[in-house]
Amino acid sequence: MFRTMFDSDVTTFSPMGRLHQIEYAQEAVKQGGATLGLRSDEHVVIAGLLRQTKKLSGHQPKLFVIDDHMAVSIAGLTADARLLIKYMRTECLNNKYVFDSPLQVATLVADLADKAQSHTQDYSSRPYGVGLLVAGYDKSGPHLFETSPSGSAYDFRAQAIGARSQSARTYLERHYETFADASLEELITHALTALRETAGDTELTAENASIMIVGKDTPAHELAADDIAARLAALGGGAAAEDDAANDDDEGTNENPNA
Amino acid sequence: MAFPMQRELYLPTVPTLTVSSQMHSGLSGPSLGSHGPSGPMAARLATGKQAPVAPSRFSAASSSSAAVTVGSGPKTAAFSPYVLNGGTALALAGKDFCIVAGDTRMSAGYEIHTRNKPKTYRINDKCSIAMAGMQADATNLIKMLRFRIAMYERKMGKPMSTQSLAQLVSTTLYRRRFFPIYAFVVIGGLDEDGVGSVYGYDAVGSFERSTCCVQGSGTSLLQPVLDNQFDFKNHSIKPDELTLDESIDLVKDVFVSAGERDIYTGDSVEMHIITADGVRVETFDLKRD
Amino acid sequence: MQRTQQPIVTGTSVLGIKFDGGVMVAADTLGSYGSLARFRDLRRVRQAGEYTLLGGSGDYMDFEAMLEYVDELLLEDTTLDAPPSYTPRELHQYLARIYYNKRSEFDPLWNQLVVGGVRDGDVFLGYVDLQGTHYEDETVATGYGSYIARPLLREAYRDDLTEAEARKVLEDAMRVLFYRDARTINRIQIGVATEAGGIDISEPFELETDWTVGIRKH
DSSP: OOTTTTOOOOTTTOOTOOOOHHHHHHHHHHHHHEEEEEEEEEOOOOOOOOESSSSSSSOOOOOEEEEEEEEEEEEEOOHHHHHHHHHHHHHHHHHHHHSSSSOOOOHHHHHHHHHHHHTTTTTTTOOOOOOEEEEEETTTTEEEEEOTTTOOEEEEEEEEESSSHHHHHHHHHGGGGGGTTTOOOHHHHHHHHHHHHHTTSSSOOOEEEEEEETTTTTEEEOOOOOHHHHHHHHHOSSSSSOOOOOOOOOOOOOOOOOO | OOHHHHHHHHHTTTOOOOOETTTTTGGGGOOOOGGGSOOOHHHHHHOOSSSOOOHHHHHHHHHHEEEEEEOOOOOOOOOEEEEEEEEEEEEEEEEOEEEEEOOOOOOEETTEEEEEOOOOOEETTTEEEEEEHHHHHHHHHHHHHHHHHHHHHHHHHSOOOOOHHHHHHHHHHHTTTTSSEEEOOOOOOOOSSSSEEEEOOOOTTTTTEEEEEETTHHHHHHHHHHHHTTTTTTOOOOOOOOOHHHHHHHHHHHHHHHHHTTTTSEEEEEEEEEEEEEEEEEEEEEOOO | OOOSOOSSEEOOOEOOOEEEEEEEEEOOOOOOEEEEESSSSOOOOEEEEETEEEEEEEHHHHHHHHHHHHHHHHHHOOTTTTOOOOOOOHHHHHHHHHHHHHTTTOOOOOOEEEEEEETEEEEEEEEEEEEEEEESSSSSOOTHHHHTHHHHHHHHTTOOOOHHHHHHHHHHHHHHHHOOTTTTTSSEEEEEEEEEEEEEOOOOOOOOOOOOTTOOOO
């Protein structure tokens, strides 16, 4: 439907200087279920809105532990993400093997970005159709990175990607100045509130919301469903409270296989 | 080069070297198959001029086998890849507990390298590993195991059972059948029924489950004593099984005795006491002479 | 491919000791060719990165090759927001992996290394050798030093040893080695690593010795 003369392979620039295939790959990220992350000076919290691909299937996971000090959430093609996750886990274990220490988050993100970039310059390959939020804590403190199919990677205080993430970003932008000193509890509350913005008509529940935490003296782990349910109950209110935020993309359909 | 000669070459005690070049290039690093270190890290590890991609050892042997004989030059010394660092490790299994212990002395010949290098490694809430033999091989082995265990746990979403670990250690050791890992492993833990279990190995992966196993330089001193005092072997009337506290005291006693007679055992002992509550670590001092 | 099957130009003992707030490493500057005192100015106490001291005995070219591997690693260490570079503890582990892998290829780097440094309050002193054997301790010695000097270092070591005391301990031990080890020279370097001062490796200097017959104590 968008077809142009310049999008049949990833290595051809359009006269406007664009690489259409990469933009399409980034579109796959936008179509993926929303995920967001935010950090204080001690912790990083990532949250994702899980999708049910079929009525009879369970919710597809989109948050994954990489190592004790690192976790990721994904938006886009789950199958592509699995490959990257395995790569990241292996690199972390390699670092442990060679240096007996956890891999620096920024180092791995740089390697990951290089890996994505190499798929944007090769005629016969396709870019990864997935964006990652990488949360980690290392000797230089807490980190939150976003990587994208284009091979770029950015360092964030808070960020949201995926379907309807603009509303979550609006919420995060409004509150980010308070995040640095926020307690872990406050971070989780912010994460759930922002995530609710992306849920639209769907009610946020312990089944479709997923949260992971990593930080100082806190190994990466998923928040138990009971904890999420309790916090959602404490938040009160069903659907998104602030609906003024602009939605910049299409709604993710339930049949979408992307997480 | 014929196979029997190669095998002889890899025996730990080989005194001199006749090395065919390129023969060993495939044996670098952790041989972990598709899960092994790869990518940038592996490239960093391969410090040499050639990539650590290996032909099979047998095909390599036929390719270029110009023998290099050692013995000339300003200072004559033969390289041995093996060194014995001494020390004693053991594990005892009771009805609902397990004790894994090792001394912390690390020696080479008459030199004590360090007095504080534990031989015990905690794997998870249900088991620990202890190793004696060559420290470099043992450390590398535990690193390879930790790599595989972490991959297993991420993939399966549960800790590795003691029984699975026992099999993993065996296959890992056997992979290096023709260039053995000079480490003598003993695993202690609780099995899936919560019963204490001990697995003992030789350098190339043969293993058996038992209730009491000693490895390392104190083996010949301690194993018969424990057979008698813990397993009550050759007793016509079997006393009651030892309780956890009695077993801990027995471990202390036998390590003190080994320290008296074996120059490679001493300094202190690190002991992992494994029960349904998890792993508790205790240490106690031995004589430093 | 030709491999190191015996060392050629060799350096003798390297000594290391921790003190309150830092580590100190000493070695002489002789490169021996068998029993020939061949080179008189080989620097065997070196710096790797900003935080780590490396002292090496054994084959001098292998030592230099190892320094190149480490420099290569540190050069690679440029990333998004430039995280702090490798700690002495990490480099020690890295070297242990390098030396173990080389020994497993039957292509050893024929050295015994002393690795020392301070990072984020972590005072580290460790040892690596050609078989991949490695450990950390309060005192470390290689070569003949492990028999002759290590007991002196162990005896002298205290948690609260000052830098000046540590220097005296190392100089005395190096002097004893000069008296007894035939592969030494009376010209040494001492490298110091502290949190505040980083790495400071002295120029070679001569130790005072006393060869008067009959009064030699060591």
